[in-house]
Amino acid sequence: MKHILFVFFIASAIISCEKKTVAEWVVTTPDASWQTQNASEIKPVKTDSADVEILTDSALQTVDGFGACFNELGWTSLALLTDAERETIFKELFTADGANFTICRMPVGANDFSRDWYSYNETDGDFEMKNFSIENDTETLIPFIKSAQKYNPNLVLWASPWSPPAWMKDNKHYACAPLGNFFDQRYITDIKPEQYRREGYNMFITEDKYFAAYALYFQKFIEAYHTEGINISMVMPQNEFNSCQPFPSCTWQAAALAEFTGKYLVPAMKKLDVAVAFGTMERPNPALVDTILHAEGGDQITGVGFQWAGRDALPSIHERYPHLKMYQTEQECGDGRNDWEGCAYSWELMKHYFTYGTNVYDYWNISLLEGGMSRWGWTQNSLVTVNEQDKTYRYTYEYYLLKHFSHYVLPGAKRLVTRGAFDNALAFGNADGRVALVLYNAGQTEVKPVIKAGDKTFTVTLQPQSINTLIL
Numbered sequence: 001m002k003h004i005l006f007v008f009f010i011a012s013a014i015i016s017c018e019k020k021t022v023a024e025w026v027v028t029t030p031d032a033s034w035q036t037q038n039a040s041e042i043k044p045v046k047t048d049s050a051d052v053e054i055l056t057d058s059a060l061q062t063v064d065g066f067g068a069c070f071n072e073l074g075w076t077s078l079a080l081l082t083d084a085e086r087e088t089i090f091k092e093l094f095t096a097d098g099a100n101f102t103i104c105r106m107p108v109g110a111n112d113f114s115r116d117w118y119s120y121n122e123t124d125g126d127f128e129m130k131n132f133s134i135e136n137d138t139e140t141l142i143p144f145i146k147s148a149q150k151y152n153p154n155l156v157l158w159a160s161p162w163s164p165p166a167w168m169k170d171n172k173h174y175a176c177a178p179l180g181n182f183f184d185q186r187y188i189t190d191i192k193p194e195q196y197r198r199e200g201y202n203m204f205i206t207e208d209k210y211f212a213a214y215a216l217y218f219q220k221f222i223e224a225y226h227t228e229g230i231n232i233s234m235v236m237p238q239n240e241f242n243s244c245q246p247f248p249s250c251t252w253q254a255a256a257l258a259e260f261t262g263k264y265l266v267p268a269m270k271k272l273d274v275a276v277a278f279g280t281m282e283r284p285n286p287a288l289v290d291t292i293l294h295a296e297g298g299d300q301i302t303g304v305g306f307q308w309a310g311r312d313a314l315p316s317i318h319e320r321y322p323h324l325k326m327y328q329t330e331q332e333c334g335d336g337r338n339d340w341e342g343c344a345y346s347w348e349l350m351k352h353y354f355t356y357g358t359n360v361y362d363y364w365n366i367s368l369l370e371g372g373m374s375r376w377g378w379t380q381n382s383l384v385t386v387n388e389q390d391k392t393y394r395y396t397y398e399y400y401l402l403k404h405f406s407h408y409v410l411p412g413a414k415r416l417v418t419r420g421a422f423d424n425a426l427a428f429g430n431a432d433g434r435v436a437l438v439l440y441n442a443g444q445t446e447v448k449p450v451i452k453a454g455d456k457t458f459t460v461t462l463q464p465q466s467i468n469t470l471i472l
Helices: 002-015 072-078 083-094 135-139 141-149 208-227 254-270 286-293 308-312 314-320 340-355 397-406
Strands: 024-028 052-063 065-069 103-107 156-160 278-281 303-307 325-330 360-365 367-369 384-387 392-395 413-419 425-429 435-441 450-453 456-459 466-471
Touching: 024 397, 052 425, 052 435, 065 397, 072 141, 072 367, 072 384, 083 141, 083 392, 103 141, 103 360, 135 141, 208 254, 254 286, 278 286, 278 325, 286 314, 303 308, 303 314, 308 314, 308 340, 314 325, 325 340, 340 360, 340 397, 340 425, 360 397, 397 435, 397 466, 435 450
Parallel strands: 052 450, 065 103, 065 360, 103 156, 278 303, 303 325, 325 360, 367 384
Antiparallel strands: 024 466, 052 413, 384 392, 413 425, 425 435, 435 466, 450 456
16 A cells, blocks of 8 residues: 555656656766756657656665765775865765765775774684774774764664684685785785685684674674664675685685574574675675575575675566565775766666665765775775875765765655666656656767656756756
8 A cells, every 4th residue: 555655646746746847957977067957948848759758656666775885994085184074075975965875884894995904803712702892993984984973863884794803714814815916016915825715615614603603793793883872783794705805805605604694693683683684795696695595594684785796696686585675785896097987887887786676775985095095906986085195085976976866866765667768767756756867878969868757748958978867
């Protein structure tokens, strides 16, 4: 009944809109970002055909929100700016007047954009977690998150580890493989040949006492952050469990990860009222997800997170497990150039993920120094870049692309079916009756698609290489 009422509300709101065809219109191009256009210039047209038709009676998945990941190098880059500049950025990212981020990710311990390797307990054999401590995070992640909470006290957080403490792994190292020779020598990892591992190998020591200690490690993490006034609502057991990396990582066989997740992690988190989703999935093989969902405790898994090549497993998993939340957990990271080409590729990613049922879309790095160099020698994109020399900052194209969605597509919105020859279109119906239509013209010349929504039909001029959000 709620679904029927929602669809009726959306359709009625569009049909009853007599004053304006389009209420708002914002455009981003390679030359100008977030430019407000004169929506009153968009007039109805009479035609029986449409290049984009929004089926307002065909609501699909609910969108829970948008966000990014809190990484240590995000905080250290922003720390170069003045207090006033940082406040401006956090207000822009985390309020409804700006990007309106509502659900974000964080690491459990070190990841590839940490200052250096660390975990919350480096005491070998401390199965009772007597020496557990988040002291490292008081310098970076905790003030980072609290700065965001200042502007969005209801910010939802979820977390995942890149690596367990090294003593819980059979190679006793945070990494799995050495860096390639094409990286700068100063980033070479000290991992020895006898410590190298591979995909499909259980690096975690798969014994009951290690499983139990690791679940306790998660529990201590949740409790310690709660003490700091930061609530973690959901965890995933392992970032990219198939990937053998030169930075914090841990390969698992799916069956072993399923055993840890279902038998140990789920019960530990249930005591704290913290949800467990499976992820992050970075391979295109949906059978790996099936292994976890069909194992003991799999019925307690609330969602699945996908990133990188995992995007190709998303369609099958969403189709077969429609009751689960689908998370885009880490948008592909780019190359540090933050150029329009990377933005255009990000549009394709967003279109794919939302087409196949994604409920939550999280970008990767919030902020980095210009060039986006990681602790491990990788250059990646970010939403904000900071110039280390002159202490200035700028928002990137990908930030504005994300804002074209997150500013207008509010938590609880439903994705609406679109059809027609112009397929670079995504539409969402908000609970207040407004429809957000995002259009991307990838061509080098302007186009004028005919758009139909309810009983309204109109045409709009899309500039070359432009992202457009129309509010109907």
